[in-house]
Amino acid sequence: MTEDLATVSIAAMRQRIDEIDDAFIRLWRERAELSHRIGATRIAAGGTRLVLSREQQIMDRFRDGIGEEGTQLALLVLRAGRGPL
Numbered sequence: 001m002t003e004d005l006a007t008v009s010i011a012a013m014r015q016r017i018d019e020i021d022d023a024f025i026r027l028w029r030e031r032a033e034l035s036h037r038i039g040a041t042r043i044a045a046g047g048t049r050l051v052l053s054r055e056q057q058i059m060d061r062f063r064d065g066i067g068e069e070g071t072q073l074a075l076l077v078l079r080a081g082r083g084p085l
C-alpha cells in the first residue's frame with residue numbers, strides 16, 4: 001500500500017470511529033438519563049436506590065460480550081446513571 005493510499009484509508013476509518021464515538025456518547029447520555037429516572041421513580045414509590053441483582057446481570061452481560069474489561073466498563077456505565085455507590 002502506498003503512503004497516499006494509507007492516508008486515505010486511515011482517514012476513512014477515523015471517520016467511522018468518530019461516528020461510532022458519537023453514537024456511544026449519545027447512548028451513554030440516554031442510558032444515564034433512563035437510569036436516573038428509574039431510580040427517582042423507585043425512590044418516590046418507597047423503594048431502594050440500588051438493585052444489586054440487576055447490576056450483577058448488567059455486569060455479567062458486559063463481561064460476556066466484551067471480556068474482563070467489560071466489567072470495568074459496566075461499573076462506569078452504572079455509575080453514570082445511579083451515581084457512586
Ligand SMILES: O=C(O)C(=O)C[C@]1(C(=O)O)C=C[C@@H](O)C=C1
Binds near residue numbers: 038039058077078
Ligand atoms: O434497573 C434499575 O432498576 C435501575 O435502577 C437502573 C440501574 C442501571 O443503571 O442499570 C441503576 C441502579 C440499579 O442499582 C440497577 C440498575
